Amino acid sequence: MQDNPDLYIYKAKVLSYYDADSCRVSVELGYNISMVQKVRLFGINAPEMRGEERERGKTSKAYFGSLLRAANNECYIESIKDKKGKYGRYLAKIWIEKFALKNSTFTNAELEYKWPGLKYACVNDLLVMAHMAEYKEY
Numbered sequence: 001m002q003d004n005p006d007l008y009i010y011k012a013k014v015l016s017y018y019d020a021d022s023c024r025v026s027v028e029l030g031y032n033i034s035m036v037q038k039v040r041l042f043g044i045n046a047p048e049m050r051g052e053e054r055e056r057g058k059t060s061k062a063y064f065g066s067l068l069r070a071a072n073n074e075c076y077i078e079s080i081k082d083k084k085g086k087y088g089r090y091l092a093k094i095w096i097e098k099f100a101l102k103n104s105t106f107t108n109a110e111l112e113y114k115w116p117g118l119k120y121a122c123v124n125d126l127l128v129m130a131h132m133a134e135y136k137e138y
Helices: 051-070 107-113 123-129
Strands: 008-019 024-028 035-039 074-084 090-097 120-122
Touching: 008 051, 024 074, 035 120, 035 123, 051 090, 051 123, 090 123, 107 123
Parallel strands: 035 090
Antiparallel strands: 008 024, 008 074, 024 035, 074 090, 090 120
């Protein structure tokens, strides 16, 4: 998460996920107002849950779920200029506390190197680092 006032960052809770790059979140808007939104993880592409990629898709989905569960499904959503993908989902980065990753496959040194001085790690990047997704240009 950058210190940029132009970004839209919201506290959220992941309610469900279809695969490793799509989820449904409850987004806190402030003043006790929240809304449920479908989100597509920005900048990555994970294997599909059907077809030839099915087995890899199941593995990456399980890994995505393990990252979310480690953070009790609590996260921050950084929306990307309020853009929507081709299926009407908002594009976003999901950030979880680095502390939640203490039992993960990543060392503290790796996390600090990737996000120096930040309290949070980007799930989108974690999925790519673990070879569960690939970076994608839009």
